[in-house]
Amino acid sequence: xxxxxxxxxxxxxxxxxxxxxxxxxxxxxxxxxxxxxxxxxxxxxxxxxxxxxxxxxxxxxxxxxxxxxxxxxxxxxxxxxxxxxxxxxxxxxxxxxxxxxxxxxxxxxxxx
Amino acid sequence: xxxxxxxxxxxxxxxxxxxxxxxxxxxxxxxxxxxxxxxxxxxxxxxxxxxxxxxxxxxxxxxxxxxxxxxxxxxxxxxxxxxxxxxxxxxxxxxxxxxxxxxxxxxxxxxxxxxxx
Numbered sequence: 001x002x003x004x005x006x007x008x009x010x011x012x013x014x015x016x017x018x019x020x021x022x023x024x025x026x027x028x029x030x031x032x033x034x035x036x037x038x039x040x041x042x043x044x045x046x047x048x049x050x051x052x053x054x055x056x057x058x059x060x061x062x063x064x065x066x067x068x069x070x071x072x073x074x075x076x077x078x079x080x081x082x083x084x085x086x087x088x089x090x091x092x093x094x095x096x097x098x099x100x101x102x103x104x105x106x107x108x109x110x111x112x
Numbered sequence: 113x114x115x116x117x118x119x120x121x122x123x124x125x126x127x128x129x130x131x132x133x134x135x136x137x138x139x140x141x142x143x144x145x146x147x148x149x150x151x152x153x154x155x156x157x158x159x160x161x162x163x164x165x166x167x168x169x170x171x172x173x174x175x176x177x178x179x180x181x182x183x184x185x186x187x188x189x190x191x192x193x194x195x196x197x198x199x200x201x202x203x204x205x206x207x208x209x210x211x212x213x214x215x216x217x218x219x220x221x222x223x224x225x226x227x228x229x
Contacts, residue, residue, distance in 0.1 A: 042222055
């Protein structure tokens, strides 16, 4: 799997958009960008994934640059419950039983 | 999303005893499951890949005779920590892969907090 680089920690004011960046400059053409988060003492939760187009679901939006070397996860209106560690992972998702390898992630603190 | 259930959520055991942790995919079949270990303030570390009907594949540095993995059905994988010692105290998390039209998605259990005393 390609490696990813994320900031160690970020703060975000409650109600504002949280923009979490991720660099994946060595991503391969068949690798997807996945985002998970882990709230303290719980298992990770899937958020969103994408290949090259921007994606949106009920939880977040994923913006992938045209060269696919970086992406941004956007939580449009952060709440206190969004405080968690966010992991950006690249892996071959389609028809693959590829491992899910976690890096250090970004610890997001949503502040009242 | 799909549901993965781990049992127990927490366990305390005496040093030298064995502990079994179960991981179940509740609403889908999973030929592949993963087991992770997480120490405080650290990320998840992959221990092994569990494949239904075959032997597990262990990551480098993980003792296969200490961490026994059995994946006997498409909905159940178990991790047994044998002869547990205090240094095995950790948060153990399982994950199951579900096949979907857009690829495979990984869903995670809620974790098992193991404390060895």
